[in-house]
Amino acid sequence: MDGQHMQIGEVAARTELSLRTIRHYEETGLVVPSARSQGGFRLYTEHDVQRLMVIRRMKPLGFTLDQMRDLLDATDRLDADDVLDAGEREMLLERLRSYQLAAVEQVDKLRIQLARAEDFEGTLRARLQ
Template structure:
């Protein structure tokens, strides 16, 4: 095995994803191992880990598997090194920009939810400190 390849356990540790989750992403076509060992074990590269990290970061923002697939396809095409017609490049950049805007909105929504949750927890704490000891 090449030192540039990692087995699924190392990838799971580095990405903080479970083996089951990584296998699920493989089954859905989001991440395909770059190689297989002679024994049939999945082998991943740094590029595969980076792809899994994109997916991991999209998940808590509520992006669907199809949305993840769409973003990854757009970034794969942009990063391919192949010359792109100007109109295709513009379309791909707009698509990625749309995801960036959606991510920013979802982050703002999560911040609002977190602030409300913190207010609630503080209210409960304050209430508990006002209850006389028995």
Template structure:
């Protein structure tokens, strides 16, 4: 085992994902450990950590496992060493553009929700403020 591989505990610490979540993503085929130790432990490379970070960033935006799989397939194709024609590259970029647009829309929705939540909290603080007596 070289220093380029990490065990699941280190990956969990770096990604702030639980061991259970990482194993779930493995079971669903989103992230497959790059190797196994002689003892059968999962070993992860930097590319695996990068995939987990993409998934971690998609999750709070409400993307499904299938959508995550689709985006990762597109980015895998773009990141591969395979020479892509202009048409193939454009075809691979289309889902990335679509996901970027969806992400931007969901971020805007979250900003609106956050603003409403902050307004609500401010209203509650107003009710908790001491009332001056005249």
């Protein structure tokens, strides 16, 4: 699918994000359509879809739009064909590590919340029997 363009409806279906949410991410500069059709329709690539998936995964973990932008910037720079000096590369990798650690912390908090919710549901189920 590399090189092919998709309209926003297909991207919404693939990412399970609403059209409104995708447009919002465009307005904030997180994901900009790679092209526009002659009729002015937004056209996205597989790379754009992958960026949206990163954002979709970050959102429930409580990351801000600025943090999403920072992470995407770091990954873009690491993935670019530009040659990075060792110091710059290490700085970018350190940024990624900090986001990974923050994600681990948020996942741990969510696991605790889920366990409490399951316990509560079990209490209610037992009471109804």
